[in-house]
Amino acid sequence: MTAVWRDVAPDGGLREPCSYELELDPAQLRDLYRLMALGRRVDRQAINLTRQGALGVYASSLGQEAAQVGATVALEQDDWLFPTYRDTVGVFARGVDIVEILALFQGSWHCGFDPLRCRVAPLTTPLATHAPHATGLAMAARLRHDPIVALTFLGDGAASEGDSHEAMNMAAVFQAPVVFVVQNNHYAISVPIDLQMHASSIALRAAGYGMPGVLVDGNDVLSVYGATRAAIDRARAGGGPTLIEAVTYRIEPHTTADDDTRYRSAVEIDAWRARDPLERFLALLRESDMVDDAFLATVDAEGETIAARMRDALFGAPDGDPREMFDHVYAAKTSQLQAQQTALDRELSATEETE
Amino acid sequence: MTAVWRDVAPDGGLREPCSYELELDPAQLRDLYRLMALGRRVDRQAINLTRQGALGVYASSLGQEAAQVGATVALEQDDWLFPTYRDTVGVFARGVDIVEILALFQGSWHCGFDPLRCRVAPLTTPLATHAPHATGLAMAARLRHDPIVALTFLGDGAASEGDSHEAMNMAAVFQAPVVFVVQNNHYAISVPIDLQMHASSIALRAAGYGMPGVLVDGNDVLSVYGATRAAIDRARAGGGPTLIEAVTYRIEPHTTADDDTRYRSAVEIDAWRARDPLERFLALLRESDMVDDAFLATVDAEGETIAARMRDALFGAPDGDPREMFDHVYAAKTSQLQAQQTALDRELSATEETE
């Protein structure tokens, strides 16, 4: 199959669409769909669990499944992913346990999975601050002649932060094997993209760093996959970093705590619903007879199983032991922290006794 | 006369040279030369005074006179300049008293002139941090429909800082009347430009912000003037910010405390000496019979007078009153600072008595 995207011509126009022969067989294509569909199910379940109080807050990926899944699936096992709070579905598609991913939103711990084992950095909340981490890891890999690649997600808002500039410039200078995928979902909370920047595309910034810039339809999973794969291949081959802008749209409010009626219209949202990445891809797969109802039923069933597991694991989950807050500050607990832990311990024992 | 520069084509190439009919009469052209020549004299004197201990350190403008003077002279009286520690000559050309400018290097006070009166911000040491100040002032002017423009100098190194990105992006978003003039003098202390960035020109970044980018020969004062003037005019007319890269070279070490033999060759320096901005401009003026020896002699004499005044004012200058360090922290001295000042006072009196 063929993926199509456009290299950004640095004067703001779009170059002729590039095409890329995807080396994906039907099983892999089906799996792309499966991951997006499961991602969507997981996302819905997370929203429900938030309404029910099992999660404190949640930032939905709804509408961005193609951008997230298309990009992360292009990574090899040993590559690294640096996600944000928005990228639950992308991290899920990378194979990280969904309950562990949601620890951040559950409030049980800041990061629930093992980054070293998963090769996924913690979901990062301070915008753009993880971009230099990705660059640094890629620099290290290059120093060590280790052919791995780092991919980092950023939002259109995050791209305004100084850290995104420093991370991209350093990546270019050191020809670090890192791919920056900006999901331009049109909003940074309430602030629309035209108040975030004056240029027509974030990908235009690439020229200023001396790296390729790619503008891709973020709701077309094959294009995202193709563009990311090409960037990853180039990075792995020593060709340095790439900046990809995946144009997409956040369908849900910023988080479950946000009221988006204050800043955008239902009409606008509906227009983007019509470009739903799952339906688009499903239509394509159906056209080419690659999926049938039985397959879709299996995916649905798998989704329900995962959703049930999320419910079981997250609903009414215990709070965790507050004494743990002292355990991981340093490799070796300081006597100061030991004393504070002991004080808390005494307090907790006293409470237990009186209960 | 005609100034020539190039708009940067965003693919890294250069567009056809632009030309600009300079509305400068011979007297003004002569004055441009005069300011550069006086600037050079002042610069040399500052270096000497540093060697003699009257200044603690000094960052020379030698070789960058065209970039600095060409840009600042394009400002109107009410416009604002935001300079760095490198821009003594530019600030001098704007009419600020040279002795007051040098207070920073003298160590008598951090800023020796009145920024509000001069419409020049303090010479800023932390790289790029003054760029958002320029953007902010320009934003304020725009909010107030006040037709003034802010111009800020940055170095090629400073352009790597996150603050330069935030300042430029915000300037573009708010269409603030600000002109960013990056003096690419090929070095950030010891770090050459090709370790600072991977792109062929800093001006390429402009496209990523949706603003015009201009690449100009920074050793050609008329081109710098022309490009800056055009950018200022556009900004004043509501056309938003511009990024100008003036390619030049720092002939002296980074500061009087630097040893540049550690990182560059005399051959390289000599090659740039051959493109000396003063000599180039003087040749042009001579060709067109706009200067004669008498004029040059006047300029020399004026330079000597200023140099003598610098010597007089700076050599053996008193240290200043240490009690002053408490006077300007807040508009109203806090009782805490009053107490500390009193303590110092007591100490000073005791010392005076024993002396």
Place this chain on the structure above:
Amino acid sequence: MTVTMAAALNTALRDAMRDDDTVVVYGEDVGRLGGVFRITDGLQQEWGTERCFDTPVAESGIVGTAIGMALYGLRPVVEMQFDGFAYPALDQVISHVAKYRNRTRGTVGLPMVIRIPYGGGIGAVEHHSESPETYYAHTAGLTVVSPGTPGDAYALLRSAIAFPDPVVFLEPKRRYWLKEDVELPVDGEPIGRALVRRTGTTATLIAYGPMVSTAMEAADTATQDGWELEVIDVRTLSPLDSDTLATSVTKTGRAIVVHEGPRFAGYGAEIAATLTERVFGHLAAPVLRVTGFDVPYPPAKIERHYLPTADRILDAVAHALEY
């Protein structure tokens, strides 16, 4: 009239914009949305995008441009969306906001306010519950204010906006919904004055921001033990009104300072050190500290064990009384 702290702050901004047309309010989501906590709600509708507007996500740029605005002659009031997202602006704050007047020998003051919702207790994710007051209070040239009640929130914010120097205005976000029966507008409180919120003789509780309510609660409960606790609301963290503190502790002989932020090298240490220097001879016990632990702010599910409580304060009082 019963007002929440959030409403009091909103009214203060509105009134300040009405009274002084050089006041401009900006930051992330403060315009159309009215801020994630709605503190700037309605300002853009009322005053237009020239007086209240949204910015790109760039905290250093926001504070940096505010410096330029102040230089021009406006009075910018900028919002940092959360405590943990104000750190990218620390360089601008430390290197410029705090130093500009001094740098220019008094010529250029920067009348600007940096509003920061701070502190925990709202069940948020990482970076949304930090108590960064020590970073600011330690920075010479800054004025640092944190109100503990709706009335003070109004009065102190008005004073901060009118102040000739930059003010870091720390809003205790978990008290945004705290109510008080107070008629707005109340007169501007002078910056730099602590307030004795409750008088007593057994010991002095010293608190600010989110902990004022907690300290008052402790003092209420303490009466059951026959203790009369004096409660001081610091209000202005820098410059500190150490006179009011010293007067109280001279009387009570015992002091407990309470804050949410980590203890080590935290703001409470300054109060303890200053008081000990000033009233050493009157101290029956060392000044004790009831604070957050020296850990990164914990996840929401266990944060209540991190936050100082009235119980912990009373334990500290008991401890002080043992000396």
Place this chain on the structure above:
Amino acid sequence: MTVTMAAALNTALRDAMRDDDTVVVYGEDVGRLGGVFRITDGLQQEWGTERCFDTPVAESGIVGTAIGMALYGLRPVVEMQFDGFAYPALDQVISHVAKYRNRTRGTVGLPMVIRIPYGGGIGAVEHHSESPETYYAHTAGLTVVSPGTPGDAYALLRSAIAFPDPVVFLEPKRRYWLKEDVELPVDGEPIGRALVRRTGTTATLIAYGPMVSTAMEAADTATQDGWELEVIDVRTLSPLDSDTLATSVTKTGRAIVVHEGPRFAGYGAEIAATLTERVFGHLAAPVLRVTGFDVPYPPAKIERHYLPTADRILDAVAHALEY
């Protein structure tokens, strides 16, 4: 062998790079130039640009990439060129360097060192003479070290590089040329241990970094007055070895803490507060502070009036003895 602190630090880096090939050194001008203070002199020549290299001017990027490097398994040692230019990296330091191990439940430690030349006394322009230790010491999750002598500079830097957690390594730049007769290599000093540099009974002077020499000088002079001052070099600012301090002050009953940075909410307040809590009954006088003033660091021509001197320390001792 007589070595300067600068040479000791250079040797420590060289030896660490030799003993552990995961150590990489980078920052602004550290490569070809060898650093503006020449602390990294010769490292690039010896180890190549893969082990020691220059970066663009981007402090947040430098610290941020170091986090990624440590995540990968390297041990980055990065230099911030000056104290005042480390502030742009504060967000990375506070939000990530300090929190990563805790965030990941102990899974991901970040063995990295951030070297920062700090403090005044070298006649520099603004922003080159700051004492930012309190910002770092107050940040839970950081380990903060500052040597006072060449031997300690070597030993502590080796320990910092070998440490499993991030270390902010504050180098007292005005003591770079301080000499000591010491044979390198000296064994790594354990992080977290203060040192009694001189024993005495009259009072305890507590200092670190640039002020260790000043405190020692004061103690020397004090013998003329018949005072025997004990001098403690804190060495590790966080975690603080309060046992060593408490033991000393239990004996002497009087303590003076000395540092260059501003006093208000500064590091000295923590030492005063902690000591008072721990040895209240033994204190004959409040713990006094001899510190910088609460002003932005002054211009070079008057900085000597800002910096604590042996005389000021002795005045404080006299004051403590008056109680």
